[in-house]
Amino acid sequence: MTHVLGRRDPPDEEPPENASTGRLGTYRARDGSPGAAVRIDLDGPHAGLVVGKRGYGKSYTLGVLAEELACAEGVAPVVADPMGIFGSLAALGTDIVADPAVAADALAPRAWCDLLGLAPSSSAGALVWQAATARSSLAGMRTFVADADTKAERATRRAADNHLALAESWGVFDPDGLTASDLLDAPAGVVLDLAGLDAAPANAVLRAVAGGLYDRCVGGRPTRLPWLLIDEAHAFFEGVADPALRAALTRGRQPGLSLVAATQRPSALPAVAVSQADLLLAHRLTSRADLDALAEARPTYLGSLEERLPTDTGEVLLVDDATESVHAVRIRERETGHGGGSPSASEL
Known part of the structure; x- marks a missing residue:
């Protein structure tokens, strides 16, 4: 049996034949062995939050979701990549835009x-x-x-x-810069490589992109539903991109815009980023401020967050607000590789 999380229908029922889902991983059994396969709903819009301390799989999980979106029908992933680690998605046909510019x-x-x-x-x-x-x-x-x-x-x-x-x-403004139509027309999605930009220009690009995608959805339902995935999201919620990201979180799902924010510092996000998330994927956290930030905004059915968080890399506690349920999941391996690991002197 394959379970689909994030659906309003019971997660253990097979989704409609044409409904998009993504392969997330497997359930984590008590003895650590893999259980039933777990998929995640990509058919409807979502607000997601991926959290975890450095080295425990936060960006890796975002990459898995990006891979699934790149191969799914009817969706258009846009990845904001401030660390330059999602270039491997090019293997799936995703456009990697270095030095992105907007009008x-x-x-x-x-x-x-x-x-x-x-x-x-x-x-x-x-x-x-x-x-x-x-x-x-x-x-x-x-x-x-x-x-x-x-x-x-x-x-x-x-x-x-x-x-x-x-x-x-800054070099990020161009009359022929990226538009919402450009992003929605890319067959396997787009990665915005923001690694070479300082905070202000990176925020400017993301504010224009998030605002443009939201306006495009409000102005008329697009042929493909956009998913905006943001790594190191605290750097943008703390910057000039914040108003556009808040609008996407609080009002984006109704017209069809999904937003998934990943951060190692959930305490640095506004409370709305946590409270609006209908999908929370939590890796290991140890900071008291980060634990408190999640606990204050999460529903009562979650119980004791600190006791339920995983301790091993690649494991995640998935809170599915659609079905008001909590799941222990092991994230599958990436198909395109991951560029987020730290260098090692012994490997030079």
Whole structure:
């Protein structure tokens, strides 16, 4: 018997023939031996959270999910890869986008103020807001700011342009940058390789991507449902991408957008990231702050989280809110390999 987790129907019933599911692993028996096969629902939208301390399989599990999504029908995975460890998905036909760029107008005027650290009520912030409203490209925004006819004082124009010049130096804004349609049309999904970017430009790309996918779903149901997978998610919930990620978590499932966040620091995520997750995959955790963050937001049927968490690499406690059940699972081996291990001096 194969069990499908994350479905509203009983997990031990066979799913409809055309329903997408992914091979996650096997149940973990009390003696440590593998039990029945476990699959995860990919047919409907989900909000997922993968947590675990470094070295216990958090990113590996995210990679397994990405592999299954890349091979499933009707879904479009988009992986935000800040560590550069998901390139092996290219073996499945996934597009690996190095140095991803987005159009400047993919960010709303308010987002430009947030990105540049300018208060919208400040003179420079107000000018950047006006520029983002009036122009669709970063070059056009700088031209707008430099326009001699503007009523802004020279010092204000200089300050605004200095901030826009910094954004231009990041190299992540391009009029022909990625769009939601580009991401949805990739047959086996897309990996956004953000490893070479600092926090601000990486956040800018992800805010544009998350916002674009959400808007695309709200504007009309796409032919393939997007899944946004984010590794090291705390770095983005702490940055300018936060508003778009919160919207995806709290409002994304209804129009068809799934979001799965992976982090070794659940205590650094907003409470909504934990409470909104209908699928929680928890590897080993030892930090009291991280344990408390999960325990405070999880339902009563979970019981004592600390006592139930696994201790070995590759094992996960899966909390399925759809059926209000908890499962001990061993994650299957990756098909495309994993680039997340730490280097060893003895292997050099």
